[in-house]
Amino acid sequence: MKDKTIATTNKTNTTTTTNKKETGITVNKNDDFSGWFSQVVEKAGLADHISAKGFIILKPYGYAIWESIRDILDKKLKETGHSNGFLPCLIPESILNKEEDHFKGFNPEVFWVTHSGNSELNEKLALRPTSEALLYSIFPKWISSYRDLPLRVNFWNTALRAEIKSTKPFIRNSEFLWQEGHTVHASKDEAEDQVLMILDIYKNLIENILSIPTITGYKSNKEKFVGADYTTTLEGMMHDGKALQLGTSHNLGRNFSKPFEIKFLNRENNEEFAWQTSWGISWRLIGAIIMVHADQQGLILPPIIAPIQIIIIPIYKNNNEKIVKENANSLKNKLSQLGYRVFVDERNEYTAGWKYNEWEIKGVPIRINIGQRDIENNTIEIVRRDTKQKQVIPLIQLKENIEKIFGTIQNDLFVNAEKLLKEKTKKVSDYKEFKKTMNNAEGFIICGWCGDEKCEVNIKEETGADIRVLPFVQKELNENLKNCIYCNNKAEKIAIFARAY
Template sequence: MSSPPKEAVGITVKKSEDFSEWYTQVVLKAGLADYAPVKGFIVLRPYGYAIWESIRDLLDRRFKETGHQNGFLPVLIPESLLSKEEDHFAGFTPEVFWVTKAGDNDIGEKLALRPTSETLAYSIFAKWISSYRDLPLKINFWNSALRAEIKATKPFVRTSEFLWQEGHTVHATAEEAEQEVMTILGIYRQLIEEYLAVPAVGGFKSDKEKFVGANYTTTLEGMMADGKALQMGTSHHLGQNFSKPFEIKYVGKDTKEHFAWQTSWGVSWRLIGALIMVHGDDKGLIIPPKVAPIQVVVVPIHKDKDAALVKGRAAEITQELNQAGIRAHVDDRDEYTSGWKFNEWEMKGVPLRVNIGARDIEKDGVEFVRRDSREKVQHDRAKLVEVANNLLESIQKSLYERAKAMLDGFMSKPTTYEELKATMDGRGGFATAGWCSAQECELKIKEETGADIRVMPFDQAGMPKKCVYCGQPAKKLALFGRAY
């Protein structure tokens, strides 16, 4: 029984030495995705799709619990429809793919491949809404979006087509829309922190960084292991900026006609990219147990004479774990050594491994191996489910605490602009500083350091007295950082 050389399948660079290459190797070698024939596009493999299914199912349940329904939208949007909200669409124009032919024939009006669905959805909503009785309208779409990312592509993080959900709601009042924005941001925070084990900073985007066409944008920003920020999810208050051009109106209880108030919000598969970058190590992926497609992998270790006995016990253990609601898988392949299997499942990031051999059966015990710490723990066979659940809970908690410590380590408080520049040129991370709210200062900082205002935290406590750039009185506490 021979195995492929370890060098051919394992991660060959250290995360701390070549982060970009490490990330690419994890995506490809852990079997999450592969490159498509067209630049900027990727093929999602079953293991990667299974992680997306975990994220999708969690969100879908929460959306339905809060009164949202799923719908479907076509991918093509006529150019004339886009011109109804020119300012909004202008923000996407450089990234749009256009369809101009059907076979060899020109189709006349150009059709855009959906970069986002506001204009399409709202032209339809205007037909559905006429009375206050039709409100609120709360619809979510699970689909893909297409944006021409040709220069700086990165699997899951920046691709020309990506899976996401985009929610669109219509309300009778501004206050209802505001409540919706924060409800959704809370659902996102729960997913990101409690399930993906990634701490996030919540707050507002600056006017420069907000969604085009929104009154304001709320965001959750995460910090990756290389000191770059990643926008994890956004929820936008659109005000009446779309309802007026698209004539989304309703007759209220007062028998008068009113323009509606709207929100939109979304997260994408870049959350998988965040999971990889935050939790992975030099061995490969580490997937938080709550979203892991396989939570426990059972590996039988045997010689030929013990094969039937050990494989039988491994199958029993796997069945018992699955019946207890733990996602377990037995790797009973004969063509690979147990050591090769250990390396493969470590690379795939399965949170917990159970080793079972003839000696373990004699002692009526099992050996657990944690993926996060690689710690080995021996326990009685009778306590299999109890110990597995406790260890999975401990791993989930440990991953969050480790990620929180990393985030805290990337937080700095420069008191001068020189310190801010030095931070960005050094470790990166979030630079917490005062901002006068002038876009001129924001643009200068971006031009000179590459750092954006990633988020203005909801909690503005401890705001410095002066703007870090111009020295004028500060009006906002802002987190600056370079980002993906």
């Protein structure tokens, strides 16, 4: 039943037109990546714009992808000692002002509530750009001794940041779905372990569930979260060679615990300021799935998170409609019982070819065609969305075959993305080459960096590229990238530069 609603809320594809060309993706992915992206979002039935700038509505099919991602991450966070809570979306100005640097970082993007009904409020309320300030103003009530630590809480909510630049569904929106996790620790070491544990959980989610390879490491001081000691990040490469930040995990040190007076009595009964972390991923991951895996025909979803994993198309004529549909539904029931999310497209008003096209746009990982001959032979025809490969398998080995195909798809998607990442990543030691590469927007550049923010700023101004990540693995520093790409002084770090979303 769920799938029925998901399937019937995509008017663009199902009702107004029957011409294959019009309902398909008409913008060429290689010519106009951005236009192609917008078409995939619209025609796969993921989201709609509303009239206010930068805001989108998630349609059931788009939200179901978010639910899949959320449920997998939520389970993992609970297993590792985190609990969820709820925070209001409005934050009094005075609370936001407590940590000045932090607030300044968000100020230009903050939406302000000034009135309720016709009355002006005594104090302006900010729509949360993030919840550190609000939550940390409460933490002193929750924490008094080491026995209350570690405290690990998480919030599935939205953040609101007025977007002035051009907006893009899932990538740059004035309100976006995310999770924000916050922890408090009795020691610096424990906070550091937490930061890395979360990064590892994110890496596992993004690489093994979403099939997107990542590069992990630190943000530069310029790019770190405002108020953090340091920020760790996961960067991914989109199909056009641009970078997308996929998740971040921040070590806040005691930068918030001091202004917000988050203290605890240690085992020796002395009062100390606590150590904190915060971290988040957002629906950007859906944007990344599109920009990494989707093709000219539409979305391609990794099987683990696909709202519909298997679409069954009964192929029938007037004389065998009943028996073919019965078999299709009995196959559906069998697959549902095996735990798969399956939908049978029984609609008479569309041809099989039209249906193929629609479910391709929606990125359903495998399609099963079932017709008279399949019933007679006790076989089914399986078509992979990612490769279009067809294979006929006996019904008797259903579970083994589906599991194997899903595993292969998950893996192939990752391998293809990793291949692109490698192809479009260059080691560069000459700034002229750097500029040339960046002008062609050719992907990631690995190079040496002196550590001076001035070089970073100049490079950004001259090429549009910034430091995406200072990778944890710094092996090139001792090999061949010993000098700063910009000033030629001794390199302190290996950096990965790219243009980014």
